Amino acid sequence: MNGIKDKVAIVTGGATIIGAAVAASLHAAGARVVIADIDRDGGERVAKDLGEGARFIATDITDDAQIEQCVASTVETYGGVDLLINLACSYVDDGIESTRDDWNQSLSVNVVGAVMMAKACRPHMVARGGGAIVNFSSISAKVAQTGRWLYPVGKAAVAQLTRNMAMDLAGEGIRVNSVSPGWTWSRVMDELTQGNRAKTDKVAAPFHMLGRVGDPEEVANAVVFLCSSQASFITGADLAVDGGYSAMGPEQGVPAIPLLAQ
Ligand SMILES: NC(=O)c1ccc[n+]([C@@H]2O[C@H](COP(=O)([O-])OP(=O)(O)OC[C@H]3O[C@@H](n4cnc5c(N)ncnc54)[C@H](O)[C@@H]3O)[C@@H](O)[C@H]2O)c1
Numbered sequence: 001m002n003g004i005k006d007k008v009a010i011v012t013g014g015a016t017i018i019g020a021a022v023a024a025s026l027h028a029a030g031a032r033v034v035i036a037d038i039d040r041d042g043g044e045r046v047a048k049d050l051g052e053g054a055r056f057i058a059t060d061i062t063d064d065a066q067i068e069q070c071v072a073s074t075v076e077t078y079g080g081v082d083l084l085i086n087l088a089c090s091y092v093d094d095g096i097e098s099t100r101d102d103w104n105q106s107l108s109v110n111v112v113g114a115v116m117m118a119k120a121c122r123p124h125m126v127a128r129g130g131g132a133i134v135n136f137s138s139i140s141a142k143v144a145q146t147g148r149w150l151y152p153v154g155k156a157a158v159a160q161l162t163r164n165m166a167m168d169l170a171g172e173g174i175r176v177n178s179v180s181p182g183w184t185w186s187r188v189m190d191e192l193t194q195g196n197r198a199k200t201d202k203v204a205a206p207f208h209m210l211g212r213v214g215d216p217e218e219v220a221n222a223v224v225f226l227c228s229s230q231a232s233f234i235t236g237a238d239l240a241v242d243g244g245y246s247a248m249g250p251e252q253g254v255p256a257i258p259l260l261a262q
Contacts, residue, residue: 001029001224001225001228001229001232002228002229002230003028003227003228003229003230003232004026004029004031004044004224004227005030005031006031007030007031007032007034007082007083007227008031008032008034008074008079008080008081008082008083008201009023009026009031009032009034009081009082009083009084009085009227010033010034010035010036010070010071010074010081010083010084010085010117011023011026011033011034011035011036011085011087011123012037012041012057012059012061012084012086012087012088012113012114012117013036013037013048013084013087013088013089014033014034014035014036014037014085014087015035015037015039015041015042015043015045015056016037016039016042016048016145016186016187017182017185017186017187017190017216018181018186018216018219018220019035019037019040019046019085020035020042020046020049020216021215021216021217021218021219022085022087022219022220022223022224023035023046023050023054023226024046024049024050024220025217025220025221025223025224026083026085026101026220026223026224026227027050027053027054029228031053031083031227032053032054032078033050033053033054033055033081034054034055034056034057034070034073034074034077034078034249035047035054035055035056036057036059036061036070036088036096036117036188037055037058037059037088038058038059039055040056040058040089043056043057043058044056045070045162045258050095055077055186057069057070057073057074058170061088061109061113061114061116061117062105062108062109062112062113066101067113067116067120068120069119070120071117071120071124075124079129080124081121081124081125081126081128081131082098082128082131082132083133083134083213083227084117084118084121084125084131084132084133084134085133085134085136085223086113086114086117086118086133086134086135086136086158086191087136088109088113088173089109089136089151089154090105090106090108090109090110090150090151090154091107091151091188092105092150092151093106093147093148093149093150093151094147094150095146095147095148095149096149098149098150099219101151102150106150106151106154107150107153107154110154110155110157110158111129111153111154111157111158111161112150114135114158114161115161118133118165118169118176119246121133122169122172122174125172125173125174126172126173126174129173129185130172130173130174130175130226131173131174131175132174132175132176132177132198132226132231133165133169133174133175133176133177134157134176134177134178134179134223134226135158135161135162135165135176135177135178135179136158136178136179136181137155137156137162137178137179137180137238138151138152138155138180138181138242139180139181139182139183139242139245139246140152140155140157141156141158141159141180142156142180142246150205155180158178159178159180160238160240162176162177162178162237162238164234166235167236170235173215174209175226175231175232175234175235176235176236177226177231177234177235177236177237177238177239178237178238178239179219179222179223179226179238179239179240179241180214180238180239180240180241180242180246181214181219181241181242182204182214182240182241182242182243182244182245182246183200183204183208183213183214183243184213184214184215184216184218185197185200185214185215185216185217186212186216186243187243189213197213200213201213204226206252206253207245207248207252208242208243208244208248209243209244209245209247209248209253210243210244211243212243213243214241214242214243218241219241222239222241226239
């Protein structure tokens with residue numbers, strides 16, 4: 001991908017499996033990468049594995065002072081900010097039983113944290129003549145899932161936020177897009193299945209046309225594309241990286257009409 005080399009990227013949530021893949025892909029494309037996360041051990045490990053041109057900055061994106069510090073420290077180390085990947089998320093969600101504090105915490109990470117990161121990066125992107133922001137939405141933004149209210153609402157807000165950001169930052173040369181991954185091999189799946197990828201693929205197969213979960217690298221590829229100069233005329237868009245999940249209807253991949261004749 002063109003236009004990534006020597007750019008400076010901040011990846012929130014870069015300490016986890018998907019975030020680490022995004023950080024690694026941007027790094028491989030020639031960017032200098034800051035991993036901004038609350039997970040110190042994970043973040044340090046990812047930065048160390050990437051080596052030169054990568055560093056971890058402990059950052060809680062629900063805290064504006066830490067956001068300011070993260071961006072200032074990035075500029076001090078690498079001279080500016082060109083790319084922001086708003087990937088950190090909270091899965092706090094107890095459906096209707098969720099408390100006000102749960103809602104505030106969830107939206108503070110999933111929505112407001114992304115806004116505040118963008119706000120802090122904006123002047124530095126403007127100083128470099130523009131930039132690109134990739135927000136993380138989800139397949140969960142557009143469908144009802146049992147017992148989940150907070151996370152899907154936050155992800156739907158991110159999709160709308162992406163359009164608002166794209167509108168108001170276009171004049172400053174900042175493109176803003178989102179990705180909506182389908183089920184992607186990630187920490188939660190790793191933990192719940194004790195590392196059983198085959199089982200995870202089997203569970204996901206009926207609701208993904210491609211019959212499996214995505215690889216973190218497949219999501220990362222889409223992020224790198226949206227950051228690159230190949231995507232120079234793309235802004236305000238949401239890119240589904242979901243193996244066909246969102247194109248599939250309730251009939252799934254099963255011929256339904258023949259059921260009438262049975
Ligand atoms: N896993 C999937 O199948 C899937 C599907 C669709 C979308 N997504 C999206 O992909 C992204 C990554 O998902 P994941 O499953 O890898 O999540 P995860 O929970 O494994 O990782 C989230 C990361 O965010 C960090 N984080 C949490 N709160 C933070 C805070 N306040 N400040 C800074 N960092 C914080 C965590 O430490 C962690 O490293 C999320 O935006 C998620 O919504 C994931």
